[in-house]
Structures are given as C-alpha cells and as structure tokens.
Amino acid sequence: xxxxxxxxxxxxxxxxxxxxxxxxxxxxxxxxxxxxxxxxxxxxxxxxxxxxxxxxxxxxxxxxxxxxxxxxxxxxxxxxxxxxxxxxxxxxxxxxxxxxxxxxxxxxxxxxxxxxxxxxxxxxxxxxxxxxxxxxxxxxxxxxxxxxxxxxxxxxxxxxxxxxxxxxxxxxxxxxxxxxxxxxxxxxxxxxxxxxxxxxxxxxxxxxxxxxxxxxxxxxxxxxxxxxxxxxxxxxxxxxxxxxxxxxxxxxxxxxxxxxxxxxxxxxxxxxxxxxxxxxxxxxxxxxxxxxxxxxxxxxxxxxxxxxxxxxxxxxxxxxxxxxxxxxxxxxx
Amino acid sequence: xxxxxxxxxxxxxxxxxxxxxxxxxxxxxxxxxxxxxxxxxxxxxxxxxxxxxxxxxxxxxxxxxxxxxxxxxxxxxxxxxxxxxxxxxxxxxxxxxxxxxxxxxxxxxxxxxxxxxxxxxxxxxxxxxxxxxxxxxxxxxxxxxxxxxxxxxxxxxxxxxxxxxxxxxxxxxxxxxxxxxxxxxxxxxxxxxxxxxxxxxxxxxxxxxxxxxxxxxxxxxxxxxxxxxxxxxxxxxxxxxxxxxxxxxxxxxxxxxxxxxxxxxxxxxxxxxxxxxxxxxxxxxxxxxxxxxxxxxxxxxxxxxxxxxxxxxxxxxxxxxxxxxxxxxxxxxxxxxxxxxxxxxxxxxxxxxxxxxxxxxxxxxxxxxxx
Amino acid sequence: xxxxxxxxxxxxxxxxxxxxxxxxxxxxxxxxxxxxxxxxxxxxxxxxxxxxxxxxxxxxxxxxxxxxxxxxxxxxxxxxxxxxxxxxxxxxxxxxxxxxxxxxxxxxxxxxxxxxxxxxxxxxxxxxxxxxxxxxxxxxxxxxxxxxxxxxxxxxxxxxxxxxxxxxxxxx
Numbered sequence: 001x002x003x004x005x006x007x008x009x010x011x012x013x014x015x016x017x018x019x020x021x022x023x024x025x026x027x028x029x030x031x032x033x034x035x036x037x038x039x040x041x042x043x044x045x046x047x048x049x050x051x052x053x054x055x056x057x058x059x060x061x062x063x064x065x066x067x068x069x070x071x072x073x074x075x076x077x078x079x080x081x082x083x084x085x086x087x088x089x090x091x092x093x094x095x096x097x098x099x100x101x102x103x104x105x106x107x108x109x110x111x112x113x114x115x116x117x118x119x120x121x122x123x124x125x126x127x128x129x130x131x132x133x134x135x136x137x138x139x140x141x142x143x144x145x146x147x148x149x150x151x152x153x154x155x156x157x158x159x160x161x162x163x164x165x166x167x168x169x170x171x172x173x174x175x176x177x178x179x180x181x182x183x184x185x186x187x188x189x190x191x192x193x194x195x196x197x198x199x200x201x202x203x204x205x206x207x208x209x210x211x212x213x214x215x216x217x218x219x220x221x222x223x224x225x226x227x228x229x230x231x232x233x234x235x236x237x238x239x240x241x242x243x244x245x246x247x248x249x250x251x252x253x254x255x256x257x258x259x260x261x262x263x264x265x266x267x268x269x270x271x272x273x274x275x276x277x278x279x280x281x282x283x284x285x286x287x288x289x290x291x292x293x294x295x296x297x298x299x300x301x302x303x304x305x306x307x308x309x310x311x312x313x314x315x316x317x318x319x320x321x322x323x324x325x326x327x328x329x330x331x332x333x
Numbered sequence: 334x335x336x337x338x339x340x341x342x343x344x345x346x347x348x349x350x351x352x353x354x355x356x357x358x359x360x361x362x363x364x365x366x367x368x369x370x371x372x373x374x375x376x377x378x379x380x381x382x383x384x385x386x387x388x389x390x391x392x393x394x395x396x397x398x399x400x401x402x403x404x405x406x407x408x409x410x411x412x413x414x415x416x417x418x419x420x421x422x423x424x425x426x427x428x429x430x431x432x433x434x435x436x437x438x439x440x441x442x443x444x445x446x447x448x449x450x451x452x453x454x455x456x457x458x459x460x461x462x463x464x465x466x467x468x469x470x471x472x473x474x475x476x477x478x479x480x481x482x483x484x485x486x487x488x489x490x491x492x493x494x495x496x497x498x499x500x501x502x503x504x505x506x507x508x509x510x511x512x513x514x515x516x517x518x519x520x521x522x523x524x525x526x527x528x529x530x531x532x533x534x535x536x537x538x539x540x541x542x543x544x545x546x547x548x549x550x551x552x553x554x555x556x557x558x559x560x561x562x563x564x565x566x567x568x569x570x571x572x573x574x575x576x577x578x579x580x581x582x583x584x585x586x587x588x589x590x591x592x593x594x595x596x597x598x599x600x601x602x603x604x605x606x607x608x609x610x611x612x613x614x615x616x617x618x619x620x621x622x623x624x625x626x627x628x629x630x631x632x633x634x635x636x637x638x639x640x641x642x643x644x645x646x647x648x649x650x651x652x653x654x655x656x657x658x659x660x661x662x663x664x665x666x667x668x669x670x671x672x673x674x675x676x677x678x679x680x681x682x683x684x685x686x687x688x689x690x691x692x693x694x695x696x697x698x699x700x701x702x703x704x
Numbered sequence: 705x706x707x708x709x710x711x712x713x714x715x716x717x718x719x720x721x722x723x724x725x726x727x728x729x730x731x732x733x734x735x736x737x738x739x740x741x742x743x744x745x746x747x748x749x750x751x752x753x754x755x756x757x758x759x760x761x762x763x764x765x766x767x768x769x770x771x772x773x774x775x776x777x778x779x780x781x782x783x784x785x786x787x788x789x790x791x792x793x794x795x796x797x798x799x800x801x802x803x804x805x806x807x808x809x810x811x812x813x814x815x816x817x818x819x820x821x822x823x824x825x826x827x828x829x830x831x832x833x834x835x836x837x838x839x840x841x842x843x844x845x846x847x848x849x850x851x852x853x854x855x856x857x858x859x860x861x862x863x864x865x866x867x868x869x870x871x872x873x874x875x876x
Binding site for chain 3: 636
C-alpha cells in the first residue's frame with residue numbers, strides 16, 4: 001500500500017524537469033545494465049553451447065566479468081589512426097551510442113511504465129534504429145581502412161535491404177490495429193496475440209531483425225574471418241565498447257518490438273500492481289527472444305553476402321508483400 | 334600476375350589480406366587486387382616464417398635434425414618424423430621391427446585424425462560457425478592425451494627413431510586408443526547433423542573453388558584437395574611405405590573438387606584412419622620396438638628420396654649424401670607449398686568470402702610452406 | 705598409358721642419360737641426366753605422359769650447380785629424378801609455362817642458389833625478404849663444395865643403361 005502511495009506521489013510531481021532527469025538516468029542505467037547482462041549471458045550461453053563453462057574467474061560464475069572488461073576498456077588508449085578522418089572517427093561511436101537511448105521513450109514496459117506514448121511510436125523507434133546504419137557508415141569511412149569500409153558498405157546494403165521486409169511485416173500488424181502507438185498496439189492484443197494471427201509477419205520480422213542488428217548468421221559487416229572486425233576494426237577502448245553497447249541495445253529493441261507487436265507486450269498472468277509489474281512479463285519475453293538470437297548465433301555458419309541479399313529480395317520481400325496484401329483484404333472484409 | 338602492377342583498364346584497388354588476418358591461419362599474406370568484393374588477382378606472399386630448415390638440415394648430423402622435422406608442420410609432426418626416419422632407413426638399409434612399424438602407423442594415423450579435426454574446426458570457423466571448433470578440439474584433445482602418454486609431447490613430437498620408436502606402447506595406450514575410436518565414431522553422426530546437412534553450410538561450400546585434375550597435375554597438388562577431384566592418389570596406397578599394404582582401407586575420393594568434396598574427403602579419411610588404427614591394434618605384434626643402430630652411422634654416398642602421405646598431401650624428403658653423417662643437401666617438399674601455389678588460378682574472379690573458403694579448403698600450415 | 709619401357713625410350717631419345725635405380729634403396733625409379741637445353745623437352749614429355757611435378761630444387765656441386773627435378777605419377781608407381789647442370793652463366797630455362805607449379809619452386813631455387821631461370825614470368829624473391837634477395841643461403845663455401853661424382857650413387861653405372869657416358873660431368 002505504501003508503495004502505491006509512493007508511486008502516486010512520483011506521478012503527481014509537478015516539475016517536468018525531475019521526470020526528465022529521472023527518466024534519463026534510468027534509461028542510461030538500463031542501457032548499460034542491459035549490455036552487461038546480455039554480454040554476460042551471451043558469453044555464458046556460448047560457453048554452454050560449446051561444452052565449456054564460459055567466464056568463471058571474476059565473481060561467482062564470473063558474473064562480474066563484464067564489469068571488469070568494461071573497466072579494462074575504459075582504461076585503454078583511444079587510438080586514432082594517422083590517416084583516419086579524425087572528426088568522423090570520433091563522431092561515429094557517439095552517433096551509434098546516443099540514439100539508442102532515445103528509443104526507450106516510446107517503449108511501454110508496462111501499462112504505466114512508458115515515458116511518452118507517441119502517436120507515431122512505432123515509426124519513431126524504427127527511425128531511431130535506422131540511424132545505426134549511418135553511424136556504421138561513418139565509422140567505416142572515417143577509419144580510412146579498406147576492411148572497415150567493406151564492413152560499412154555491407155552494413156548499409158544489408159540495412160537498406162532488410163528494412164523493407166521488416167517494415168512491411170510490421171505494417172500488417174498496424175493494418176490490424178489501426179494505430180502506430182506502441183501502447184495502442186499492445187492493448188489491441190488483449191484476447192489473442194498477433195503472433196497467432198500473423199505468424200508469417202512475425203517470422204519475417206524476426207529474421208529481418210536479426211539481419212538488422214548484424215547478428216550471425218547475418219553478421220557480414222563484422223565477419224571476422226573475412227573482414228577482421230569489419231567497421232570497428234580500428235576502434236579501441238571505450239569507443240569500441242560504445243559500438244558494443246549500441247549493438248546489444250539494438251538487439252534489445254528488435255526483441256522489444258517483437259514482443260510489443262506480436263507477443264502481447266506486458267500482458268501475462270496477473271501479478272500484484274500489474275500496471276507496473278507487467279514489466280516482469282515484458283522483460284521475460286524480451287530475454288526469451290534474445291536467447292533465441294544467441295542460440296542462433298552460436299549454432300549457424302555465416303551466409304555469403306550475395307546469398308544474404310538474394311534471400312531478402314527474392315524471398316522475404318515478396319512474402320511480406322503477399323502477407324500485407326492478404327492482411328489488407330481480410331481487414332477490409 | 335606481377336606484384337604491384339595494376340590492371341589499368343579496371344577500377345581496382347589493393348587489399349592486403351594478412352600477414353595478420355584471422356583466416357590466413359598463420360603468417361600468410363595474400364595481396365588481392367579487388368574490384369568491389371570481387372578478386373581480380375590474388376597473389377600469395379610467403380616467407381614470413383622462414384627458418385631455413387634445409388640449411389639446418391645440412392649443418393647438423395642426420396640424427397640431430399630429427400626434432401626439427403616436427404617443427405616444419407606442427408600439425409602432422411609424426412608424419413614428418415615418419416618421412417625422415419623412413420628416408421634414413423631406406424638409405425642405410427636399417428629395418429625397424431614390425432612392432433615399431435605398427436606403432437608408427439597407429440600414431441601417424443592418430444596424428445592425421447588430430448590434424449583433420451583441427452582443420453574441420455578451423456574451416457567452420459572461417460565460415461563463421463564458432464561452435465564446432467570447440468567440439469573438434471574436444472575430440473582432438475583425446476588424441477593429444479594419448480600421444481602425450483607415449484611420446485612425451487603434445488604437438489611437436491620427436492617419437493620415431495631410425496630403427497624403431499623411442500619407447501614402447503603399453504596396455505593403457507591400446508585401451509585408450511580403442512576408447513577413442515569408439516568415441517569418435519559416435520561423434521560423426523553429430524557432426525553430420527550439425528555441419529554436413531546444414532543448409533547454410535551447403536550453400537557456402539557447394540561449387541566453390543573447384544579444383545580440376547588437370548590443374549592438380551600442373552601444380553603438383555596432392556592430398557585431400559587432389560582426391561576431391563576424383564583422383565584416388567594416396568602415397569600410402571600408390572607408393573606404399575611402412576606396413577600400410579597390410580591394412581584394408583579405402584581412399585575416399587570426391588567428384589567435383591569443390592569445397593564440399595574436400596570437406597567430405599577429409600571427414601571420410603578420418604573414418605578410414607580409424608579403420609587402419611583398429612586393424613593395427615588388433616594385429617599389433619609382440620617384440621622389440623627398436624633395433625640396434627650404430628651411434629655414429631654414416632649415410633652411404635648418393636641421393637635418396639622418401640615420400641609419405643602427410644595430412645595435407647605428399648611430403649617428400651630428398652637427401653644428397655657425400656658419405657658422411659651430415660647430409661650434403663636436404664630438400665623438404667611440403668605438400669602445402671604446391672597446394673598454395675594454385676591459389677591465384679583457383680581464386681581469380683571470386684568473391685572475398687569464397688577466397689576465405691578456398692584458403693580454408695587448402696588446409697594451409699604456413700610454417701610448413703616457409704620451412 | 706605408356707609402358708615404362710616406352711617412357712625410358714622416349715627419355716633416351718631426348719636425348720638424356722637414363723639409369724634405372726633400385727627403388728628400395730633410393731626411393732626413385734629413374735635417374736635422368738640432362739643437358740640444360742633439354743630440360744624443357746624433358747618437362748614437356750613428362751607432361752604428355754601425365755606426370756606431376758613433385759619439386760624443383762638444386763644441389764651445389766662442382767663444377768656447376770645442379771638443378772633437380774622430381775616427377776611422379778598419379779596413376780602408377782614411378783618417380784623420376786631429372787638432373788641438369790646450369791649453363792656457364794648460371795642460368796636455366798624455365799619450365800614454369802609447362803608446369804605452373806614450377807613457378808614457385810624456381811623462385812625458391814633462385815632465392816637459395818641464385819640460379820636464374822630464363823623465361824620465368826616473375827622471378828622475384830619468394831621466401832627471402834627483398835633486402836636479402838642476393839644472400840643465396842644454400843650455396844656452400846669453398847672447400848665444402850663437393851665434386852658431382854662425390855655425391856653420386858656408387859653403382860650409378862650399373863643397371864641396364866645403354867649410354868656410354870655415365871658418371872661423367874654433364875655440362876662438359
């Protein structure tokens with residue numbers, strides 16, 4: 001009971017400023033925490049898939065490993081190659097890192113835990129995520145390294161191609177809900193989740209999302225056996241970790257969008273204070289999808305670049321178009 | 334063809350792949366003239382790990398050079414041992430006891446499996462599949478443990494001696510090897526599920542980097558990449574040495590010579606090696622494992638050659654002797670040298686990703702090429 | 705498929721001196737002594753007989769460096785060792801246009817012995833760094849260089865040869 005009063009007090013605080021500051025702090029903390037947890041889980045799961053224990057040294061079962069790694073990266077010198085374009089080289093990691101926080105503004109963690117419910121929430125979040133490609137292009141170009149440039153060009157081609165099936169499959173959901181508002185889409189799924197009604201769209205979205213975040217088997221921009229480390233070859237220290245954090249946060253958003261649009265968002269068996277504790281269901285679903293991303297990464301070899309684009313243009317886009325058409329016809333009827 | 338002269342009429346640029354690059358597996362540098370992601374002209378640049386082993390070979394007595402043989406190709410060290418002791422035995426007419434020959438065959442084949450397992454993992458790592466290398470290393474580790482017990486080292490063995498092997502094997506070795514055979518046989522279906530039938534894997538390796546028999550002949554290619562073209566040439570069968578004629582085994586061959594066939598040939602070779610080991614263990618003769626060899630043995634005047642089937646192909650030693658105990662000239666012909674020299678022809682107009690596959694299929698050990 | 709006798713006859717008609725060698729002791733079947741000018745014909749003939757190139761290398765003997773060619777065959781057990789002394793100005797015709805694999809072997813031989821292969825498309829250092837290109841590490845010094853007959857098989861004159869010149873220097 002006391003807690004409810006506390007939350008009410010927080011909600012009724014008049015100065016908008018306090019809310020903004022608190023939100024910003026929470027978002028930044030969440031970005032880092034998510035990267036830490038996800039990084040740890042990725043390494044731990046990779047270890048288990050590979051018949052080894054994974055990180056074990058720092059803390060019980062190595063849970064502090066990522067923190068130690070972060071401190072190590074902070075302590076490293078940030079080297080700007082002599083021939084690199086220094087302003088672009090500095091700008092790229094920031095450009096990758098900063099927008100990811102903005103996407104949190106529209107994510108409904110539970111029915112009351114949402115910063116702003118924009119009317120165009122879905123478009124907003126997709127637009128912000130698309131900025132990542134720009135950051136990668138700048139990183140690859142600014143490095144003045146052929147491998148980086150290869151990675152950057154691949155990333156842009158990949159993002160441009162896969163954004164189409166991704167948007168088309170999300171559009172079929174929007175056709176059904178008649179709203180771009182994230183909250184509205186979650187509420188529209190109260191009897192049945194969209195994953196039941198739109199399985200094809202969900203599948204296409206998830207595959208495209210995997211490609212969008214450059215995860216194996218679509219990790220061509222950083223295909224280490226071909227391009228050493230791709231666009232972030234030349235980056236060291238904290239700037240490298242900015243890319244790293246941006247990648248993990250983008251993964252989070254790809255899965256979060258999947259949960260919001262297809263898996264009913266925060267809905268689940270009722271808990272006390274459901275309007276806040278819905279976040280538990282939300283995060284559980286998101287991390288379950290993230291686990292699938294990790295699972296796929298450590299199980300499959302990488303596709304070749306032409307195969308990647310062929311797959312998109314020849315299969316994903318036609319299928320998503322047909323799906324959209326069928327959805328439109330059914331909705332109209 | 335010439336290093337550093339661009340094709341004037343094309344918008345090309347140069348890309349240095351290596352000497353530090355994850356998929357050149359050592360200090361190999363491939364200078365690529367590229368147009369976009371397509372390779373116009375690949376030019377391997379070697380010699381970064383050159384140690385002048387041939388000069389060392391003609392500065393030491395033949396006996397003192399033994400340990401160096403293991404350092405030329407560290408992944409199939411026992412076969413390099415085998416070729417060298419075979420050469421000296423052939424020249425001097427010394428015969429190793431049959432038990433020693435059996436032990437040599439068993440350990441050599443174990444070493445071949447270990448090398449192929451490492452290749453399998455590394456090849457898939459080049460493909461971007463991180464997990465299989467851990468599984469193959471797990472299997473390979475068993476071999477290293479078995480070999481460590483009898484040879485005393487895990488990688489750069491110096492186990493064979495002229496006239497036998499340095500120490501006898503015991504029941505533990507036989508038991509351990511049998512257990513390993515059972516284990517690896519049970520693992521092959523898993524590798525098939527995980528790798529051979531994986532759609533992405535098939536799409537990546539099928540019809541990529543096709544070798545032809547004619548190309549192999551022009552370049553002197555040997556080993557699995559030759560057999561993948563359908564030519565069943567294996568020194569163990571075509572120019573038998575040691576006690577290989579006594580065993581029943583097949584020479585796996587491919588049909589098209591693409592990376593898929595190279596993969597299948599290597600995997601089946603592991604199965605055949607298991608068969609050889611099993612037969613050798615079953616009929617392991619009793620007796621000494623070493624004959625008496627004079628301490629300072631002079632090599633007869635003349636020049637002799639000895640070839641063995643190393644993990645990557647034909648390893649040939651050629652020794653010229655002036656009648657002393659120090660070779661006058663020792664030529665080592667590693668298989669990868671010739672195998673790599675066909676890379677420019679193989680990879681012209683190929684995608685960068687496919688070049689990585691081709692390099693992986695060649696199974697390069699750069700110190701072996703550089704010597 | 706050619707018979708061994710046909711092959712030996714073809715080799716003798718090059719002309720070249722051919723010895724049959726006891727495989728069990730020396731590990732090859734035919735020892736072919738050539739003049740430098742015959743090397744290309746030798747390689748071309750073996751290519752027609754479907755042999756592959758095992759290696760090209762050299763041995764530093766007196767009076768001239770001897771180039772060693774080893775060939776073997778995928779389809780039967782036959783290993784051929786060709787030897788030819790370099791010409792007076794230290795050159796040798798290349799066989800890299802007949803056997804592409806010889807390209808690297810000849811470059812290596814140039815690195816190690818300084819033998820120049822005439823007609824080679826790209827005779828640049830292969831194993832040695834550019835700044836050490838003229839070191840010729842496998843050449844022997846002064847008294848260490850042995851005469852060719854000191855390193856020859858003792859029974860070279862033995863088995864079934866028709867040629868009268870065995871055991872002599874080939875570059876006379």
